[in-house]
Amino acid sequence: xxxxxxxxxxxxxxxxxxxxxxxxxxxxxxxxxxxxxxxxxxxxxxxxxxxxxxxxxxxxxxxxxxxxxxxxxxxxxxxxxxxxxxxxxxxxxxxxxxxxxxxxxxxxxxxxxxxxxxxxxxxxxxxxxxxxxxxxxxxxxxxxxxxxxxxxxxxxxxxxxxxxxxxxxxxxxxxxxxxxxxxxxxxxxxxxxxxxxxxxxxxxxxxxxxxxxxxxxxxxxxxxxxxxxxxxxxxxxxxxxxxxxxxxxxxxxxxxxxxxxxxxxxxxxxxxxxxxxxxxxxxxxxxxxxxxxxxxxxxxxxxxxxxxxxxxxxxxxxxxxxxxxxxxxxxxxxxxxxxxxxxxxxxxxxxxxxxxxxxxxxxxxxxxxxxxxxxxxxxxxxxxxxxxxxxxxxx
Amino acid sequence: xxxxxxxxxxxxxxxxxxxxxxxxxxxxxxxxxxxxxxxxxxxxxxxxxxxxxxxxxxxxxxxxxxxxxxxxxxxxxxxxxxxxxxxxxxxxxxxxxxxxxxxxxxxxxxxxxxxxxxxxxxxxxxxxxxxxxxxxxxxxxxxxxxxxxxxxxxxxxxxxxxxxxxxxxxxxxxxxxxxxxxxxxxxxxxxxxxxxxxxxxxxxxxxxxxxxxxxxxxxxxxxxxxxxxxxxxxxxxxxxxxxxxxxxxxxxxxxxxxxxxxx
Amino acid sequence: xxxxxxxxxxxxxxxxxxxxxxxxxxxxxxxxxxxxxxxxxxxxxxxxxxxxxxxxxxxxxxxxxxxxxxxxxxxxxxxxxxxxxxxxxxxxxxxxxxxxxxxxxxxxxxxxxxxxxxxxxxxxxxxxxxxxxxxxxxxxxxxxxxxxxxxxxxxxxxxxxxxxxxxxxxxxxxxxxxxxxxxxxxxxxxxxxxxxxxxxxxxxxxxxxxxxxxxxxxxxxxxxxxxxxxxxxxxxxxxxxxxxxxxxxxxxxxxxxxxxxxxxxxxxxxxxxxxxxxxxxxxxxxxxxxxxx
Ligand SMILES: Cc1cc2nc3c(=O)[nH]c(=O)nc-3n(C[C@H](O)[C@H](O)[C@H](O)COP(=O)(O)OP(=O)(O)OC[C@H]3O[C@@H](n4cnc5c(N)ncnc54)[C@H](O)[C@@H]3O)c2cc1C
Ligand code: SF4
Ligand code: SF4
Ligand code: SF4
Ligand code: SF4
Ligand code: FES
Numbered sequence: 001x002x003x004x005x006x007x008x009x010x011x012x013x014x015x016x017x018x019x020x021x022x023x024x025x026x027x028x029x030x031x032x033x034x035x036x037x038x039x040x041x042x043x044x045x046x047x048x049x050x051x052x053x054x055x056x057x058x059x060x061x062x063x064x065x066x067x068x069x070x071x072x073x074x075x076x077x078x079x080x081x082x083x084x085x086x087x088x089x090x091x092x093x094x095x096x097x098x099x100x101x102x103x104x105x106x107x108x109x110x111x112x113x114x115x116x117x118x119x120x121x122x123x124x125x126x127x128x129x130x131x132x133x134x135x136x137x138x139x140x141x142x143x144x145x146x147x148x149x150x151x152x153x154x155x156x157x158x159x160x161x162x163x164x165x166x167x168x169x170x171x172x173x174x175x176x177x178x179x180x181x182x183x184x185x186x187x188x189x190x191x192x193x194x195x196x197x198x199x200x201x202x203x204x205x206x207x208x209x210x211x212x213x214x215x216x217x218x219x220x221x222x223x224x225x226x227x228x229x230x231x232x233x234x235x236x237x238x239x240x241x242x243x244x245x246x247x248x249x250x251x252x253x254x255x256x257x258x259x260x261x262x263x264x265x266x267x268x269x270x271x272x273x274x275x276x277x278x279x280x281x282x283x284x285x286x287x288x289x290x291x292x293x294x295x296x297x298x299x300x301x302x303x304x305x306x307x308x309x310x311x312x313x314x315x316x317x318x319x320x321x322x323x324x325x326x327x328x329x330x331x332x333x334x335x336x337x338x339x340x341x342x343x344x345x346x347x348x349x350x351x352x353x354x355x356x357x358x359x360x361x362x363x364x365x366x367x368x369x370x371x372x373x374x375x376x377x378x379x380x381x382x383x384x385x386x387x388x389x390x391x392x393x394x395x
Numbered sequence: 396x397x398x399x400x401x402x403x404x405x406x407x408x409x410x411x412x413x414x415x416x417x418x419x420x421x422x423x424x425x426x427x428x429x430x431x432x433x434x435x436x437x438x439x440x441x442x443x444x445x446x447x448x449x450x451x452x453x454x455x456x457x458x459x460x461x462x463x464x465x466x467x468x469x470x471x472x473x474x475x476x477x478x479x480x481x482x483x484x485x486x487x488x489x490x491x492x493x494x495x496x497x498x499x500x501x502x503x504x505x506x507x508x509x510x511x512x513x514x515x516x517x518x519x520x521x522x523x524x525x526x527x528x529x530x531x532x533x534x535x536x537x538x539x540x541x542x543x544x545x546x547x548x549x550x551x552x553x554x555x556x557x558x559x560x561x562x563x564x565x566x567x568x569x570x571x572x573x574x575x576x577x578x579x580x581x582x583x584x585x586x587x588x589x590x591x592x593x594x595x596x597x598x599x600x601x602x603x604x605x606x607x608x609x610x611x612x613x614x615x616x617x618x619x620x621x622x623x624x625x626x627x628x629x630x631x632x633x634x635x636x637x638x639x640x641x642x643x644x645x646x647x648x649x650x651x652x653x654x655x656x657x658x
Numbered sequence: 659x660x661x662x663x664x665x666x667x668x669x670x671x672x673x674x675x676x677x678x679x680x681x682x683x684x685x686x687x688x689x690x691x692x693x694x695x696x697x698x699x700x701x702x703x704x705x706x707x708x709x710x711x712x713x714x715x716x717x718x719x720x721x722x723x724x725x726x727x728x729x730x731x732x733x734x735x736x737x738x739x740x741x742x743x744x745x746x747x748x749x750x751x752x753x754x755x756x757x758x759x760x761x762x763x764x765x766x767x768x769x770x771x772x773x774x775x776x777x778x779x780x781x782x783x784x785x786x787x788x789x790x791x792x793x794x795x796x797x798x799x800x801x802x803x804x805x806x807x808x809x810x811x812x813x814x815x816x817x818x819x820x821x822x823x824x825x826x827x828x829x830x831x832x833x834x835x836x837x838x839x840x841x842x843x844x845x846x847x848x849x850x851x852x853x854x855x856x857x858x859x860x861x862x863x864x865x866x867x868x869x870x871x872x873x874x875x876x877x878x879x880x881x882x883x884x885x886x887x888x889x890x891x892x893x894x895x896x897x898x899x900x901x902x903x904x905x906x907x908x909x910x911x912x913x914x915x916x917x918x919x920x921x922x923x924x925x926x927x928x929x930x931x932x933x934x935x936x937x938x939x940x941x942x943x944x945x946x947x948x949x950x951x
Contacts, residue, residue: 040599042572065624067577085570094568098678103724103765106703108682140919154919155676263926263948276613278585279560283567290921293678293914294556297547297725299428304725306678310568311921315560316610318922319912322750323884326911330613332950336924344927348918365563365575365585366620552759553726554752 013227015205020051031121043083062176064367081175086129086286095309102303117159125168127186128357130193132286138349139289168198172238176247177358185355187242200235207235250371258378259343272331279312281360402451405437409457414536415482448474458484460519472526480522483535487643491519535605535639558589559610566593581621586612607640614649629656669712680722680767691829697746715801716775716936720916722767723756730913732798746797772916776802782878786815790891792883816843821863825856874899882908905939
């Protein structure tokens with residue numbers, strides 16, 4: 001191996017038959033290994049114990065409100081794109097205990113403060129999901145580029161994230177609702193992503209590269225060899241081809257600007273006719289972070305528990321105040337979702353809130369497509385930058 | 396705490412199947428704790444002994460379907476400080492409210508040998524159609540955990556954690572594959588109130604809507620989608636909406652709409 | 659961590675290990691303000707935390723009743739007297755009822771202080787200060803009133819306009835009389851509906867503007883009330899040509915976390931809990947007049 005190549009440029013080849021070694025190694029190192037699994041007609045990500053658990057020989061078909069799996073003649077592992085679930089579920093669980101306690105005189109006697117943060121290794125994380133993890137790192141305040149207060153951090157998210165291992169896979173067959181290319185988050189893992197190992201699947205095995213010391217150390221323990229010229233060329237070809245097969249597209253800058261201006265727009269009324277306020281889009285979105293905290297009490301023991309669970313801006317309870325919900329119709333709730341994802345997110349967290357994974361399009365029961373909604377609004381040339389006149393403040 | 400200081404609980408049954416009361420009895424462990432925290436003062440299905448009113452919490456199961464029931468519910472309202480209607484029958488009229496769309500005599504003649512012995516009202520209606528109800532707990536049957544939450548919350552003074560959003564949100568939190576998107580099953584989840592824990596989708600089936608309409612449901616949009624993409628016809632739509640909660644607005648209005656489309 | 663409120667609008671939260679864990683505080687004293695509003699004096703149990711605890715006028719805490727839930731409540735006492743930590747609460751629902759039911763000697767939880775409060779220091783010095791409050795909106799303003807009275811010489815006129823539905827809805831009645839007698843601030847109180855022996859002005863609080871001559875370019879306006887009041891007041895001052903950057907409004911949204919995490923309080927790109935609750939009008943001008951944001 002030539003010394004002039006930096007670690008980032010270096011490539012390894014893991015034969016397909018050795019994928020099991022990877023899984024075994026990770027288990028030995030105490031990781032709970034999470035990988036894509038075929039379950040009840042969808043690809044979902046679940047804990048596995050051997051390579052055979054990973055979905056293989058199956059491809060997906062995705063469109064607005066439509067998802068199907070079918071057997072694929074090419075007996076590969078990663079011919080499908082993202083399913084409804086992403087790693088978010090593991091770092092930021094849908095329902096999580098914050099604490100159980102009881103009042104003992106002047107003290108709050110804490111029984112348990114959340115669960116013990118597990119050590120996860122993910123296999124097959126897509127570039128868009130890597131980008132989404134980075135977005136959530138900023139939201140949950142562990143990214144290095146953001147100053148945070150100690151007491152604004154959450155121990156669970158922070159620890160689970162820091163001790164996790166991310167083995168990404170480049171997308172060679174993007175899904176019908178994917179547009180990571182437009183969002184600059186995929187279909188290929190780049191140096192802008194946070195990852196430990198990234199791989200591209202070829203028929204005989206995986207071309208691998210590393211993105212961290214942890215990843216480098218892992219490679220050393222695997223039966224890898226140097227890839228040959230043909231394998232490297234084939235990898236490149238696959239990745240170029242992938243970019244030409246994005247299911248959707250979006251101009252993020254245009255969407256950002258247009259939505260900033262389009263607080264009022266007739267399109268909101270039209271989409272409200274179709275939107276069910278069901279919340280599916282926010283539940284599947286890998287960057288959505290909203291949550292609600294609730295109390296429960298145990299009749300027998302006087303103990304109280306606080307839980308936090310995923311919440312959606314599509315519900316009425318989300319904005320409830322004594323005088324009623326602040327967003328009391330579907331129009332304003334859809335507007336909040338779309339403007340947050342594609343526009344106001346930049347001001348809050350310095351990036352788009354959308355990584356282009358397409359989940360919200362696929363899993364919307366009525367197939368509402370945010371790229372379409374954003375494009376229609378962005379195409380409206382009547383939008384101007386000027387704020388409404390001050391006299392309207394009294395409206 | 397002495398027994399007399401404990402809040403008194405009363406459970407009443409009207410026209411219904413007992414399913415909701417059974418939900419309460421099936422809670423075994425929690426029921427023991429509950430018995431520790433409240434005095435079960437009136438619950439004919441569970442114990443003979445009754446204590447005189449007033450009661451702190453009254454749970455009413457069943458719809459109001461007979462003249463006697465109409466009388467009785469007013470007395471119960473006077474007896475209970477906090478009155479809760481539990482289950483689809485008590486909150487919407489239930490399955491028996493289907494007769495509200497038909498001529499009662501037709502049903503009676505079809506079902507009973509000597510229909511002249513029946514004393515029923517023309518309609519089966521929810522409790523709230525007769526008296527003020529403090530809380531309505533949906534479901535056919537109710538979710539036992541929700542029932543327990545309602546009682547615990549009342550005892551401690553908390554606003555009960557009982558969501559009014561879609562089943563979909565629960566379904567997704569629990570990580571069930573969407574049967575509508577991945578298998579084209581006509582699911583009522585997107586317009587149905589959460590609370591069941593997405594029971595049907597968890598078994599790969601479409602939601603039947605037993606928890607009734609969610610907050611601000613967009614039935615028209617779901618209907619258009621099901622009719623266009625999943626080949627449900629107007630009659631199918633009407634039938635889906637007119638089940639356990641068919642008599643509850645806005646399911647009622649929407650089912651009437653699809654009935655008109657049928658002809 | 660700061661030591662005095664005199665020149666910052668924000669003190670950093672002091673919660674424990676994890677942002678979600680409340681610290682216990684004892685209710686030491688309760689004053690009834692009116693038929694549904696009470697002022698609670700709290701004492702943080704933990705000595706170290708109590709000694710560190712500071713706040714700026716307009717900041718709030720999440721108060722927690724175990725088993726019942728949390729509510730965002732502004733700190734209503736003087737930041738320069740950190741030993742007296744007070745909250746004035748209107749009992750409207752389960753948590754606020756729970757705080758009252760806990761009673762003197764009982765323990766509740768507290769997380770905070772959160773948010774950015776009223777502008778202080780250079781930002782508004784040398785100006786006329788006009789405060790406009792409606793109902794419970796006087797509670798988050800009270801620390802500001804103390805601050806302005808103490809630093810009176812740095813400001814020109816200091817005006818407080820306070821409106822309530824009826825005379826019975828007023829809070830801090832004795833203190834209002836003291837402020838009036840003191841003379842350092844110009845105080846005007848109005849009610850929507852007079853009752854009893856009310857002899858003061860009747861009408862909405864914005865009507866009081868006619869009675870005070872606002873020196874548009876020289877004024878800073880601080881508004882805190884229900885939404886209708888916020889809108890009407892902001893609009894009237896803008897009409898008088900007070901610059902948008904000199905109008906400050908405190909907003910109310912549903913809140914769960916207090917530190918920009920739960921998403922509930924979003925108002926356009928702002929998190930009201932973290933970027934507010936006090937906003938400079940010019941920062942929210944594009945959405946302030948819009949419905950259902
Ligand atoms: C920044 C800020 C400062 C505030 N300062 C004060 C104050 O100094 N004094 C005071 O009396 N009130 C204040 N409020 C309002 C107070 O938070 C609500 O009255 C309180 O949350 C109602 O809770 P509840 O459980 O008693 O009512 P319920 O109606 O039972 O409310 C249930 C839940 O809904 C949410 N909710 C309801 N109303 C509001 C609301 N108005 N704002 C936010 N969330 C709400 C809360 O999560 C609450 O726990 C403030 C609100 C905010 C946002
Ligand atoms: S908004 Fe939609 S496409 Fe964008 S990241 Fe979220 S789910 Fe994916
Ligand atoms: S889109 Fe809605 S649910 Fe998602 S992060 Fe934004 S406000 Fe929260
Ligand atoms: S956009 Fe689609 S998924 Fe999102 S709330 Fe509306 S109907 Fe549901
Ligand atoms: S299966 Fe039904 S309830 Fe579940 S997400 Fe799909 S439409 Fe909603
Ligand atoms: S209260 Fe949670 S984000 Fe503001």
